[in-house]
Amino acid sequence: MSMSIISSTLSHLTKLFLSANCPLCQRSASKVLCSACHQQLLGCRQSAHGNGQPKPIQQRNTLDIFAWGHYQGLLKQALTQLKYGDQAELGLWLGLELGNYWRKHPASHRLQQASVVPIPLHQQRHQQRGYNQAALIAKGVCKATGLHFAEHGLMRTKNTQAMYSLGVEARQTNLHKAFRLGPKPPSPSKPIILIDDIYTTGTTALTAAETLRTEGYRVPAIMAVAQTKYVAPVVDRSKPDHGGQILKPRLIP
Template sequence: MPEFPFISISYRRRALRLVRDIWCGLLDLVYPPKCLVCGKMQPKYLCDACVEQIVYIDPPICRRCGAPLTEGRCLECAGAEFEFNSAESVGVYEGVLREAIHQFKYSRHRVLGPVLGGLLVEHMRSRGDLKYRAASIVPVPIHKSRLRMRGFNQSEMLAEHIGKSLSLPVLRDALLRSKPTRAQVDLPVEVRKENVHGVFQVKRRDAVSGRILLLIDDVYTTGSTADSAARALRAAGAEEIHVLTLARSV
């Protein structure tokens, strides 16, 4: 009979989760030739046929929020005020891209990190924008309770890949998410801003002050998370803050 049932249950759960994560990681390595989105047996984690189905967001886009422009103007961010200078996303948050992000984040297939990070790198190379060449990369942090659950920060993995591929500095510990928040996608639009208000803190002022920063996240929905993070960075003296995400809801 266990003397401390709560401790033993929580310990057992954590141990089981650890075993499952290690097992999944090993399976990913041992059996790589399968697309994690469509299940087709072939040598990539995201097959070419799936990549072709991604709906990319190409110019013309809104220079502030990155939404595709339909009639020459943006209807998405009219009246909104953002602390970041610009936002851009690789593609639309639907279909293959949405599923790939879910497999990466919620099914914890870490092997998709470099694959999805590669899409961001390709985007940056194809734009060839000066702001990207001078930037230091800041991943949007997750709260430590979520980090314990997931085992990794998806934005940090994406940022690491960009940093390595383009030889840009990654400021991993410059920004901190000091409060746990509910996932933005689960919330009605009108409370999303409130949900992330004041949850970010700059830990290394010296690292961000006077710098051009590229804030990396997986998904942009209303811009509230990016705005809240940018507010903290701006208050710490960041010169410019540009947001880049894998996907964007439109």
């Protein structure tokens, strides 16, 4: 491990235990968040989902999407601070909330033996940020649920362009051959739940899922802290003779 990563990790741990200010509003906080921001974020969760029951897990080339809230308001601010504001402590907190919410959902009973694999960052970006926000969230999910944490189940081999400025097809091109099986893959006998901070068009999740499926894994679902309002179908261009296959992600209510 490089000295820069060690230094960054120590800095985050120091902030976690010594900081007295809420990372979202800078008010005094006895825990990670002040009580006001804590309640506001819980409101994001409660207002984001209905009471409908999920349909059965779909088969290959689909993913069930389980999101804690919508990417807006204070939840958007929290994720921005996590990714770009050096507020690593938010990752574990959000992961615990996501995991606790997942435990109460009927879909969780079908995946009690699943391994959790975070969407990886490229090594260069990981060194710049000091941590992978998806891995921090995944760690919190596993702490809350008891699911197996396969932190290095996937690795990113391509330092892709930032996705927020790209359209659907540009995202697909950007992610072509971006992932491969990691150095410590989980057991192929266990289903895999992917973890990410934000679910936007599904391109990243479906590309990562297809990488694992090619290796013989079953990947029925992704958990994300937040989803954007727009969820687009993604074209699988790995089968050019068939003109591309439409992949249709489905939201779990």
